[in-house]
Amino acid sequence: MRTKSLRKNKINIITLGCSKNVYDSEVLMGQLLANKISVDHESEKEDANIVVVNTCGFIDNAKEESINAILEQAQRKESGEIDRLYVTGCLSERYKSDLEKDIPDVDQYFGTTDLPKLLKVLDADYKHELLGERLTTTPNHYAYLKISEGCDRPCSFCAIPLMRGKHRSTPIEQLVKEAEYLTKNGIKELILIAQDLTFYGLDIYKKRRLADLLTQLSKVEGVEWIRLHYAFPTGFPEDVLDVIRTNNKICNYIDIPLQHINDDLLKSMKRGASREKIDALIESFRVKVPGIAIRTTLIVGYPGETNERFQELIQWVQDTKFDRLGVFTYSHEENTLAYNLEDDVPDKIKKARAEEIMDLQTHISWELNQDKIGRVFKVLFDRKEGNYFIGRTEFDSPDVDNEVLVRAEDTYIRIGDFANVKIEKVDHFDLYGVVVD
Numbered sequence: 001m002r003t004k005s006l007r008k009n010k011i012n013i014i015t016l017g018c019s020k021n022v023y024d025s026e027v028l029m030g031q032l033l034a035n036k037i038s039v040d041h042e043s044e045k046e047d048a049n050i051v052v053v054n055t056c057g058f059i060d061n062a063k064e065e066s067i068n069a070i071l072e073q074a075q076r077k078e079s080g081e082i083d084r085l086y087v088t089g090c091l092s093e094r095y096k097s098d099l100e101k102d103i104p105d106v107d108q109y110f111g112t113t114d115l116p117k118l119l120k121v122l123d124a125d126y127k128h129e130l131l132g133e134r135l136t137t138t139p140n141h142y143a144y145l146k147i148s149e150g151c152d153r154p155c156s157f158c159a160i161p162l163m164r165g166k167h168r169s170t171p172i173e174q175l176v177k178e179a180e181y182l183t184k185n186g187i188k189e190l191i192l193i194a195q196d197l198t199f200y201g202l203d204i205y206k207k208r209r210l211a212d213l214l215t216q217l218s219k220v221e222g223v224e225w226i227r228l229h230y231a232f233p234t235g236f237p238e239d240v241l242d243v244i245r246t247n248n249k250i251c252n253y254i255d256i257p258l259q260h261i262n263d264d265l266l267k268s269m270k271r272g273a274s275r276e277k278i279d280a281l282i283e284s285f286r287v288k289v290p291g292i293a294i295r296t297t298l299i300v301g302y303p304g305e306t307n308e309r310f311q312e313l314i315q316w317v318q319d320t321k322f323d324r325l326g327v328f329t330y331s332h333e334e335n336t337l338a339y340n341l342e343d344d345v346p347d348k349i350k351k352a353r354a355e356e357i358m359d360l361q362t363h364i365s366w367e368l369n370q371d372k373i374g375r376v377f378k379v380l381f382d383r384k385e386g387n388y389f390i391g392r393t394e395f396d397s398p399d400v401d402n403e404v405l406v407r408a409e410d411t412y413i414r415i416g417d418f419a420n421v422k423i424e425k426v427d428h429f430d431l432y433g434v435v436v437d
Helices: 019-034 060-078 090-102 115-121 160-164 172-184 210-218 239-246 263-268 275-288 307-320 347-370
Strands: 010-015 038-041 050-055 084-089 142-146 189-193 225-228 250-255 293-300 324-329 376-385 388-392 403-407 418-426 430-436
Touching (some): 019 038, 019 050, 050 060, 084 090, 084 115, 090 160, 142 172, 172 210, 210 239, 239 275, 275 293, 275 307, 293 307, 307 347, 324 347, 347 418, 376 403, 376 430
Parallel strands (some): 010 038, 142 189, 189 225, 225 250
Antiparallel strands (some): 376 388, 388 403
């Protein structure tokens, strides 16, 4: 029979899912640190006696990964390696009662808005004065900045509103203070995240204020790049494009999940858009901000996606030539509107369609990269790996986009610094170059 450890409490945070979960874990860690509680993020030392698993509940694969992480830590608790185990985040918000029944070894489950309650059981006080002060887990030169929480969009396939609630914007002045704190600690790139960036401000200012927010953030000393993630196409505030074009601190980059292009499926998905409107928006991006890199995400295998409708999507991807693209296979999520539809595309076909689109995008990326040979780009260097320093241009986000590789034997580059790099050769997703003056 195991006995409770007598060692001083140390907490390890394990984060699953998207950048918004990373941000939430960073806030939790900042609060714990302010309470003088020892905390680490995904430590390999296994020296913590308390573990908090921050879960994702977005789609089946993410849920399975979160459950496996909980079970692994529950086993460690059972064997006496840790004393206490807590679970928070989206999966816990959505399936709390089921999890309590199925995995009772967890000491307590918390939802996405239960930070003060979680801190209490961790013997910490919630400190309201910690405006933007968090313990970042990203490299020291870039950080995520969550500008709003929740979502008011009615997308039929999405369970995020069930887990994150209604849209709630963070006031501009609060975000500016958070940005100031980050830059004082060496952050050069802010990556703006939300369930829907383009809805920003409607709830507290009664109008869209994303363009104003970008302008104010760009004035923060130390900010060199600001990047936009997760914009929604319907009702896109086009004054944002003017800011991107005229403000050199705003990256010529936008992440705008479009999901599909067939009108019938877009209507069933309740996206509030049509092929005509989407094509017009993309054209507007490219005309108003020449050279902008557009990243999108698609869903394949949604109910009713016949082979004909899929071929329409394939041809559209070929014709549109997105700079960056990712694909999800449709996940039949309970309590969503699409759950009432028949999940009529077999998993095998979903996966084959996803692979077909990514094969096409790989070819498109290779073609687009050919035009970069001989050009010089400003590059922010993220890490050294093997014989290369590895960085990104303003057209690339961490972890998901192209990377620039410079041979370490040719030059020394300090991680977190910018350098001008001339591209000498390319492949499908990587650019190889040399530093130039």
